[in-house]
Amino acid sequence: MKQFLITGGAGFIGSNFIRYMLDKHSDIKIINLDKLTYAGNLENLKDVESDSRYRFVKGDICDGSLVDSLVQESDVVVNFAAESHVDRSIGKPDDFIQTDIFGTFQLLEASRKHGVDRFIQISTDEVYGSIDKGLFEETDPLMPSSPYSASKTGADRLVYSYYVTYDLPILITRASNNYGPYQYPEKLISLFVTNAIEGKPLPIYGDGLNVRDWLYVADHCSAIDFVLDNGKIGEVYNVGGGNEKTNLEITDLILKTLNKPDTLKTFIKDREGHDRRYALSIQKIKELGWQPEYIFEDAIIETITWYQENREWWEKLKNGEYLDYYKSHYNQDL
Ligand code: NAD
Ligand code: TDX
Numbered sequence: 312m313k314q315f316l317i318t319g320g321a322g323f324i325g326s327n328f329i330r331y332m333l334d335k336h337s338d339i340k341i342i343n344l345d346k347l348t349y350a351g352n353l354e355n356l357k358d359v360e361s362d363s364r365y366r367f368v369k370g371d372i373c374d375g376s377l378v379d380s381l382v383q384e385s386d387v388v389v390n391f392a393a394e395s396h397v398d399r400s401i402g403k404p405d406d407f408i409q410t411d412i413f414g415t416f417q418l419l420e421a422s423r424k425h426g427v428d429r430f431i432q433i434s435t436d437e438v439y440g441s442i443d444k445g446l447f448e449e450t451d452p453l454m455p456s457s458p459y460s461a462s463k464t465g466a467d468r469l470v471y472s473y474y475v476t477y478d479l480p481i482l483i484t485r486a487s488n489n490y491g492p493y494q495y496p497e498k499l500i501s502l503f504v505t506n507a508i509e510g511k512p513l514p515i516y517g518d519g520l521n522v523r524d525w526l527y528v529a530d531h532c533s534a535i536d537f538v539l540d541n542g543k544i545g546e547v548y549n550v551g552g553g554n555e556k557t558n559l560e561i562t563d564l565i566l567k568t569l570n571k572p573d574t575l576k577t578f579i580k581d582r583e584g585h586d587r588r589y590a591l592s593i594q595k596i597k598e599l600g601w602q603p604e605y606i607f608e609d610a611i612i613e614t615i616t617w618y619q620e621n622r623e624w625w626e627k628l629k630n631g632e633y634l635d636y637y638k639s640h641y642n643q644d645l
Contacts, residue, residue, distance in 0.1 A: 504565055
């Protein structure tokens with residue numbers, strides 16, 4: 312029985328990953344350490360709560376003694392815990408620096424003290440910054456442009472330094488934009504789908520021509536599982552879906568699928584430091600034997616349907632102080 316410590320497991324990708332791992336592997340146990348910030352939601356994991364292989368611990372990855380005791384009983388650490396939303400990092404970077412960098416440091420320190428079989432850091436394509444043409448490779452320079460991506464870059468390189476300096480058996484994945492069920496309704500797809508269902512405006516930043524590469528969350532989960540088993544210690548692996556779309560293309564697709572009018576499209580001021588395009592080469596992980604399985608055109612429809620069928624999950628999340636910040640920052644109701 313391998314003991315996994317999964318941090319941030321009550322969030323979007325972490326909860327999908329826990330479900331994926333419990334379904335796929337009978338010989339693992341999982342501790343989910345999550346602070347339950349606004350983004351953490353135990354309703355994401357209702358169906359696994361009673362699984363005897365699963366245990367939830369409410370706590371902060373910055374809490375050194377708690378982290379120490381949980382790492383001590385673990386073989387594998389998977390670090391999802393982070394502040395993850397770029398717009399929030401523009402408004403208030405503090406928690407990003409604290410959790411994304413200092414929290415990762417606490418996990419690394421405990422891992423080096425107790426020794427773990429694997430430490431995998433869930434990093435992001437945003438560490439590279441923006442690219443007008445071509446694809447980022449793992450060896451390209453890191454040029455993050457928001458406090459979010461800079462904090463993730465700090466963590467990414469700190470993890471690497473524990474491999475070089477202390478021989479900690481680390482792996483790093485850098486994934487592109489995820490979409491799928493249980494995504495907090497603040498990110499482009501989850502926000503626009505839920506706004507469209509409610510007949511509310513879809514706030515498009517700038518000209519709407521920024522490009523993202525969309526990865527279905529189940530593909531991200533399978534990539535992490537695959538890298539844990541097959542990745543070479545100390546290496547970074549890009550994980551992309553190969554689905555480059557402008558924000559306007561995504562918006563049009565959502566409106567068309569939900570049969571909502573074009574008049575919901577609302578162009579507002581641009582995000583500060585807005586990266587124009589993210590695009591990854593996934594040659595390295597492909598050569599190792601992984602590639603995405605889901606077809607964007609099908610998975611996006613499944614995702615939209617999920618939000619239609621799970622209104623009670625997201626309706627209660629769409630309130631609170633972020634709406635006030637968003638309104639004053641972008642002069643737009645969400
Ligand atoms: P999310 O915001 O939905 O979830 C983050 C989770 O971390 C929440 O459950 C939250 O409660 C928890 N958390 C936050 N601070 C914590 C702390 N100090 N201690 C313990 N738990 C804490 O984020 P997500 O979209 O699921 O992203 C998960 C990870 O994947 C992040 O590290 C993010 O940078 C990375 N990533 C995300 C994407 C994407 O498109 N969403 C793409 C690439 C990489
Ligand atoms: O209201 C909006 N209007 C809009 O035009 C929002 C929320 C977003 N956008 C644009 C900004 C981006 O060009 O849509 C694009 C995607 O925005 P987000 O969903 O906020 O994602 P992004 O900034 O690309 O970052 C995401 O991908 C990488 C995740 O939030 C990160 O956690 C991940 O690391």
